[in-house]
Amino acid sequence: MKAPALTRSLLLGGCALLSHHAAFAQDQQAGNAAAQANNPLADMTAFNIQDYYIGDLTESDESANQAWLRFAKPFSVSDTDWIFRASLPINSFPTAPDGDKETGIGDLNMFAAYLFDTGNPAVSFGFGPQITAPTAGKDELGSEKWSGGVANVLFNASSPTFQYGYLLTWQESFAGEDDREDVNSAAFQPFAFYQLGGGTYLRAAPIWLYNLENGNYSMPLGVGVGQVFKQDKTVYNLFVEPQFSVADDGPGQPEWQIFLGFNMQFLN
Numbered sequence: 001m002k003a004p005a006l007t008r009s010l011l012l013g014g015c016a017l018l019s020h021h022a023a024f025a026q027d028q029q030a031g032n033a034a035a036q037a038n039n040p041l042a043d044m045t046a047f048n049i050q051d052y053y054i055g056d057l058t059e060s061d062e063s064a065n066q067a068w069l070r071f072a073k074p075f076s077v078s079d080t081d082w083i084f085r086a087s088l089p090i091n092s093f094p095t096a097p098d099g100d101k102e103t104g105i106g107d108l109n110m111f112a113a114y115l116f117d118t119g120n121p122a123v124s125f126g127f128g129p130q131i132t133a134p135t136a137g138k139d140e141l142g143s144e145k146w147s148g149g150v151a152n153v154l155f156n157a158s159s160p161t162f163q164y165g166y167l168l169t170w171q172e173s174f175a176g177e178d179d180r181e182d183v184n185s186a187a188f189q190p191f192a193f194y195q196l197g198g199g200t201y202l203r204a205a206p207i208w209l210y211n212l213e214n215g216n217y218s219m220p221l222g223v224g225v226g227q228v229f230k231q232d233k234t235v236y237n238l239f240v241e242p243q244f245s246v247a248d249d250g251p252g253q254p255e256w257q258i259f260l261g262f263n264m265q266f267l268n
Helices: 001-036
Strands: 044-059 064-077 080-094 101-105 110-116 122-135 145-156 162-176 184-197 200-204 206-212 218-221 225-233 234-249 255-264
Touching: 001 225, 080 122, 110 145, 122 162, 200 234, 218 255
Parallel strands: none
Antiparallel strands: 044 064, 044 255, 064 080, 080 101, 080 110, 110 122, 122 145, 145 162, 162 184, 184 200, 184 206, 200 225, 206 218, 218 234, 225 234, 234 255
8 A cells, every 4th residue: 555545544544533532422421411410419500490280189170280490509618518409389279269270489498408428429419408488479379387397319320321319308387377287298209310312311200298297198100201402501401201199198189290391400
């Protein structure tokens, strides 16, 4: 082979190798973004718009809707790492006695979780205080109580294919309107995400609620699908997840609901 031909072959081979590495790096970045897109403790500022369309409430057969505006931001105190999350619901619930719907903002919930050093960057674990403020615009849409408690979060992204974890919260009222029922409730949200490739994934993230004050509870299950894509320094995450009750007790619990979400994470 003549020298010019050899040089040409080497250049073409080098370009092909560089192109392969660039494509691999892009795929790896996309995979990392998809794996972290549902991490509530991710080291990124985030804003989420999520919605529960509730098609059937127990003991009333009425529908309802609850949308959530959620903001999360990591911060540091001295040498410790934390994440702050604030969640504001917009409720549309049927009310007694005739079932007419009332719509407006609900009670603002906030928590700050201290992020423990797990020794594995892919495993996040946080624990800290939470508080709920009676910000509802109408009495029927909130508790009219101040409540405080704790929040605990685990997210394991050790595998690029399967991520899992949970969010556990408990709160109890300590002030507010005396004529309203006290708040003493716990919520457990297990979540699991299976990556199909290309940013598409299967998901399950039901919230199981238990009212320690009156014994009412709700336990839905469901499987949904989501899509993650990255543009510039923003990771977008869209999903839909139908959920159905497998166990419940008490009025106003969802028999079935559709969980929708549009999440955004802003890279540093």
